[in-house]
Structure formats: C-alpha cells, structure tokens
Amino acid sequence: xxxxxxxxxxxxxxxxxxxxxxxxxxxxxxxxxxxxxxxxxxxxxxxxxxxxxxxxxxxxxxxxxxxxxxxxxxxxxxxxxxxxxxxxxxxxxxxxxxxxxxxxxxxxxxxxxxxxxxxxxxxxxxxxxxxxxxxxxxxxxxxxxxxxxxxxxxxxxxxxxxxxxxxxxxxxxxxxxxxxxxxxxxxxxxxxxxxxxxxxxxxxxxxxxxxxxxxxxxxxxxxxxxxxxxxxxxxxxxxxxxxxxxxxxxxxxxxxxxxxxxxxxxxxxxxxxxxxxxxxxxxxxxxxxxxxxxxxxxxxxxxxxxxxxxxxxxxxxxxxxxxxxxxxxxxxxxxxxxxxxxxxxxxxxxxxxxxxxxxxxxxxxxxxxxxxxxxxxxxxxxxxxxxxxxxxxxxxxxxxxxxxxxxxxx
Numbered sequence: 170x171x172x173x174x175x176x177x178x179x180x181x182x183x184x185x186x187x188x189x190x191x192x193x194x195x196x197x198x199x200x201x202x203x204x205x206x207x208x209x210x211x212x213x214x215x216x217x218x219x220x221x222x223x224x225x226x227x228x229x230x231x232x233x234x235x236x237x238x239x240x241x242x243x244x245x246x247x248x249x250x251x252x253x254x255x256x257x258x259x260x261x262x263x264x265x266x267x268x269x270x271x272x273x274x275x276x277x278x279x280x281x282x283x284x285x286x287x288x289x290x291x292x293x294x295x296x297x298x299x300x301x302x303x304x305x306x307x308x309x310x311x312x313x314x315x316x317x318x319x320x321x322x323x324x325x326x327x328x329x330x331x332x333x334x335x336x337x338x339x340x341x342x343x344x345x346x347x348x349x350x351x352x353x354x355x356x357x358x359x360x361x362x363x364x365x366x367x368x369x370x371x372x373x374x375x376x377x378x379x380x381x382x383x384x385x386x387x388x389x390x391x392x393x394x395x396x397x398x399x400x401x402x403x404x405x406x407x408x409x410x411x412x413x414x415x416x417x418x419x420x421x422x423x424x425x426x427x428x429x430x431x432x433x434x435x436x437x438x439x440x441x442x443x444x445x446x447x448x449x450x451x452x453x454x455x456x457x458x459x460x461x462x463x464x465x466x467x468x469x470x471x472x473x474x475x476x477x478x479x480x481x482x483x484x485x486x487x488x489x490x491x492x493x494x495x496x497x498x499x500x501x502x503x504x505x506x507x508x509x510x511x512x513x514x515x516x517x518x519x520x521x522x523x524x525x526x527x528x529x530x531x532x533x534x535x536x537x538x539x540x541x542x543x544x545x546x547x548x549x550x551x552x553x554x555x556x557x558x559x560x561x562x563x564x565x566x567x568x569x570x571x572x573x574x575x576x577x578x579x
Contacts, residue, residue, distance in 0.1 A: 187267045198267050199274055205232070206259055206278035210461045212565045213255075213279075215314035218529045220255035220462075222314075222321030223561045224262065230324070231560075234266055237328045242506065244325075245518040246498060248356050248525075251422050252491035253464045256280060260495045269496065276492055280484070283461025284468050288480050290455050291472035309546060309572025311537035313564045316550030318530050326523055334366045335520035342524030356521045363517030368509050406443050408471075408478035414441075415467050415486035429453070429466060443474055464488065542575050 187195060205227060213220045221244065228234050240258075243265075247257040256279060263275020330336050338359040345355055404410075418432050433452070437444045452473070456466030464487050471483025505511040538547050546568065553559040 187271065195267070199270060202263055202266055202271055203274050203278050206263070206275045207282060208562060209259070210279040210282040212562050213460050214310045214565060215318070215533065216463065216529070217253070217255040218318050218321075218526050218533065219314045221258060221526070222317045224255075224258060225321045225324060226317070226554075226561050228262055235262070237324060239265070241325060241329050241519045241522075242502060242515055245356075245515050245522055246502065248522050249353075249518060250494050250498065252419060252494065253462045253488070256462045256464065256488060257491045257495055260492055261499060264495060264499050272492065272496060276488070280462060280465065280488060283459050283465040284480075284484050286459045286461075287455055287465045287468040288472060288477075290459070291469045291480065294451065294455075294469070295473065308543070308576060309568035309570070310565055311533070311568075312543040312546040313550045313568030315530070315534050315537050315547050316554050317561050317564065318526075318533065319551065320554045322523070322526055322530055325526075329516075329519040329523045331516070334363045335516055338362055338517050338520040339524040339527070342521045343527055346525060346528050352525055355525070356518050359521030359524075360514040360517035363520065364510055364513035367513040367516070406441070406474040406479070408475045408482040411471050411475050411479045412482040412486045415471070415483045416489060418467075419464075419487040420490040429456075429464065433466075433470060437470065437474075444470070448473060462488075542571075546571055 185194075187198060190198065209220070209223055209227060213223055225237070225240060229237050229240055240262075243258055243261040244254075247254045247261065250257065256276060259279040260272050260276040263271035263273070265271075267274070326339075330339055342355050342359055346352060414436055418429070418436065422429060422432055433449050434446060438446055438449060449470075452466045452469040453463075455469050456463045459465065465484065467483040467487040468480045471479035471481070473479075475482070506515065534547075538544055550564055550568070553564060554561075
C-alpha cells in the first residue's frame with residue numbers, strides 16, 4: 170500500500186511519521202533537517218554541553234519536533250556509548266525525524282561546517298606552520314554560550330529530576346565527579362541506583378535487569394584496551410592507514426577532546442612516530458576554537474598525514490561508528506522504555522547526565538567569565554535567553570561582535 174498523498178485527518182505533515190508522507194513532503198522535511206543542522210554546525214561553539222543546549226532550543230522549544238523527555242532519553246543513551254556525544258545526539262534526532270535518511274543527513278550536516286573550517290586551517294598550518302589567532306572571536310562567544318547552556322540545564326532539569334531518587338543521583342554525581350570519579354562509571358551507577366530504588370521488590374518476570382548495562386560495560390572495557398601500543402607500521406602514512414587508525418579511535422573513545430588527545434598521542438606519536446606532540450596539541454587547539462564537534466580534530470590530523478584524502482578519510486572514520494551505533498540501538502529504545510527496570514535505569518542515567526552537565530557548566534563559566542566585560546555580556550545573555558527568548562544563533566553572532574569590539578579597544 171502506498172503512503173497517503175495528503176495528511177491524515179487531525180494531523181499535520183509536521184507531526185506525521187516520515188514514511189507516511191508524500192514524496193514532496195519527505196523532501197521538504199529532509200530540507201528542513203539539513204538547514205537546521207547546517208546552522209547548528211556553523212554556530213555551535215563551546216563544546217558538547219553548548220551543542221546540546223542549542224539543539225534543545227532549536228528542535229524542542231522552537232520547532233517542537235519531539236518532546237524534551239525523548240531528547241533526554243537520546244542524551245542518556247549517547248552518554249553510554251563511545252563516540253562524540255553531541256554528534257550522536259544530532260544523529261538520533263535526524264533518525265527520529267526522517268528515518269535512516271535523516272540519520273545520515275543530520276549527522277553529516279552537523280559535522281560538515283566544522284570539517285571544512287578545520288580542513289582550511291590545516292592547509293594554512295601546513296603552509297605557514299602556525300595557527301591564525303582567533304582568541305578575539307572566542308572571547309565574546311564563550312560568555313554568551315554560558316547563558317545558552319544554563320537555559321538548557323534549567324529546561325532539561327525540570328524533566329529529568331522528577332522525584333527524590335533522580336535528585337539524589339544528580340547531586341551525588343556532581344560531588345563524585347568533582348572528586349575525580351570516572352564519568353562512565355557514574356552514569357552506570359546512577360542508572361543502577363534509580364532502577365533498584367524504583368523497582369526493588371516489584372520485578373517483572375523476565376525483566377532485563379542486567380542485560381542493558383552489560384554491553385555498555387563491555388564497551389567501557391574495550392575503550393580501556395583498544396588503543397594499546399602495537400608494532401609500528403613500516404611504511405609512511407596513507408589515507409588507508411589513517412582511516413583504520415581513526416576508525417579504531419572512533420569505535421572505543423569515550424569522553425571529551427582531551428581524551429581524544431591522549432588516544433592520538435599514543436597512536437600517532439608513541440606508536441607510529443608520524444607526528445610530534447606539538448602537532449597533536451595544535452590539532453586539538455584548532456578543534457577547540459572552531460564550531461561543531463571537537464572530533465573534527467581528526468580532519469586536521471588526517472590532512473597533516475595524507476593531504477586531502479587523509480582529511481576526508483580521518484573524518485569519515487572517526488564519526489562512522491557513531492552513525493552505526495545509533496542505527497543499531499535506536500529502534501530498541503521504545504521497547505526498553507516499556508520495562509519498569511530499564512525505564513528506571515534510563516531515568517537514573519538522565520539524572521546523572523544532568524549532574525555531569527552541571528559540572529561542565531561551572532567549568533565553562535570559570536573559563537569564560539574572566540573580567541567585567543564578560544560578566545556583563547553573560548548577564549545580558551541570560552536575560553536574552555530567559556526573558557526575551559532570543560535565538561542562540563543571534564546570541565553567538567552578537568558575542569563574536571562584542572568580543573571583536575572589546576579586543577580592538579584594548
């Protein structure tokens with residue numbers, strides 16, 4: 170039976186499942202999806218917490234493509250699988266909106282702007298052996314991003330912290346993470362705690378009490394052992410060898426760009442000797458000061474190792490596992506939510522994720538708000554997002570202009 174050419178009675182094209190739309194409506198939805206994630210990829214400075222905040226504002230608040238509860242579930246899952254969290258969230262949102270085509274399109278469009286910028290900077294770096302100074306740009310943007318992240322933390326918190334167990338987990342995670350405990354362990358412990366508190370003595374026959382965390386524990390173990398030193402290849406780097414190295418890193422890497430730094434140091438400096446530590450640090454610096462995923466650091470490294478082909482190979486390889494994991498896991502999420510045990514586990518993971526995001530927000534604030542100009546800019550940005558509902562894209566642009574003006578006057 171062919172899909173209906175007109176929306177069903179009582180529904181609009183915007184709320185119908187993608188497969189039920191007419192071909193023209195499907196193309197329109199894909200076009201909207203591409204536009205949204207190209208924009209987010211071009212303005213998403215500030216790391217994963219800021220990226221998540223911007224997605225929440227654009228997709229949940231403004232466009233109402235899905236509920237905040239569903240966004241939290243996606244976020245909780247991305248925290249439990251290897252790969253770049255905010256990119257995986259973009260991939261999840263694309264899949265939810267337009268199936269596998271949306272998955273590919275949303276993820277690609279979110280990555281593409283950063284990839285192109287980093288690729289261009291890599292070409293400049295190879296020619297001049299230096300990185301253009303962009304501190305003036307980030308000076309204003311970082312202060313604005315704080316307000317965007319705080320707003321998202323507030324909105325997500327109202328949904329994730331639904332009862333005393335989730336509140337207790339969020340507070341405990343903040344304290345334990347500040348004390349130095351591993352974030353993956355905290356997510357698992359938070360999920361297990363809420364699951365047990367909510368369901369102890371009420372177990373359903375055949376409920377998957379331990380089945381859900383076990384693959385995650387296996388992935389964590391793999392992440393700890395996957396980058397072990399091996400025999401260095403005899404040949405100079407090619408795009409194929411670059412692809413294989415970054416495919417392995419993308420498949421096992423948890424954490425931030427700083428964890429990526431450790432993996433690349435081991436693989437490309439200690440094991441192969443293809444790059445120096447300074448080149449790795451320069452690559453991570455470029456990833457930090459450009460919008461979009463920090464993992465586009467791979468684009469920079471790939472260009473240094475094997476030119477244009479290496480840049481493309483490294484970028485595809487480090488993000489490919491994220492696309493594959495989301496494609497495999499996402500269809501099972503609604504069924505997992507139907508179990509009281511797994512639902513409790515996800516509630517705990519969501520609360521723990523919020524606790525981690527709160528710690529990151531505090532760290533970002535200390536790094537961004539450094540003088541009276543940034544204090545005023547951050548305060549005005551909080552008013553803009555909470556009271557005036559200003560779009561994050563305009564805030565980022567305004568922050569960049571204020572940063573440029575402030576630096577030119579000093």
